[in-house]
Amino acid sequence: MSFKNQIEFLKELQKNNSKEWMDANRKWYKQVRDEYIEWLNSMNSRLAAIDDEYYDTPGKKGINRINNNLMFHPNKPVYKDHFGAGFDKKPKTADFYFELGIDRCIFAGGLWRPEPKVLRSVRDAIDYDGEELVKILNKKSFKTCFGGLYEDVKLTNAPKGFTKNHKHIELLKNKTFAVAREFSTNDTHKSDFDDQLVEYYLEMLPFRRYLNKAISV
Template sequence: MPKTYFTPDTFRFLTALDRHNSREWFHAHKDDYERHVREPFLQLITDLQAPLAKISAHYRADPRKNGGSLFRIFRDTRFSNNKLPYKPWQGSRFFHERRHEIPAPSFYLHIQPGDCFAGGGMWHPESDALKHIREFIVDNPATWKRATQGKAFREHLQMGGESLSRPPRGYEATHELIDDLKRKDFVASAYFTEELACSDELLPWTVSTFKKVSPLIDYLCAAQELEF
């Protein structure tokens, strides 16, 4: 049966949290957070388990309240100039079963007023993982093109993240894929509206988006010698 998860109250809460970002305000409205944001998101993660397993048996949708796919709403302010205690968004990461052994790409879903998106990839991979990706692209350019330039990918997803201003050391500026080799992030995403987020189309749309981004995830897994 079609199911809805989020409502306009979800976005009203996140908008208010952005405006009143304090521990006192959050504690006074914690029940609203649980009812309108956390609990529906955990249910969505639960309902993504079966379709995600069909995309890849090695990826997990983990609906635990702590330590699972759902990111904490609390910000880590220890090393940040931004000392606001809460994130005005809610995100979830669907991770590889071997993520603790080897840096791995993830699928991702993000809910935020005016900025909802889903997709996947590797965000800020560390130097060794980044080196593996670049070397893999040089060694397997045709497969990279198929993963990121296919019709479904081009029509529904866009690559994002940061790039170097110059070619990385050891790579020629004339390389046919130099723009991709300059990337510091290897992520692709598709944006969606708050109306879709509050509709019964959210689950099938997310599954469809994960399927479209899966060639990129598969490629990045291969670069790290991970199963997909």
């Protein structure tokens, strides 16, 4: 799948970001959404075949709404500039996320600013076995793929219950535990694009499993 139809739709939507335009182009939207869901279904089956712990996530369950939540973000446009979806989307776990945008696409996964109880569980895991997370993050192929943890808001001081001299203090200060890889939408036209998604999924899997183990105990 080349996603050309989806990207063209998103470009036109951003030029005319209104409910009126969307209503007038509802048939086109349904077409690109259905095509996207069909591709998600295909990738869902492929990922399930290589991961024994995979949580079945059909396209209709994995796809995100294209509407922005204006109640919490009133200054945002009515519609997003991308199609987003999650794979291996077991409730209350770190899933694997794919975003198809106009100029860029993203593979990502982990926990984005989790609630205090979940965040505390991750920090407790780092306190107990932080060396395992460091090993995952420092693996050469992992660093080549994702660089490191996603740069987000961090605490200035040590979190409550941990000393400033903790050997993993810089990890403990994080409020987000996620990784991401951005690339051009042109890459989605390549014949091996789906194979690359599988490669990134497998590379990220130990990281996500570490987080999920931390928040499940």
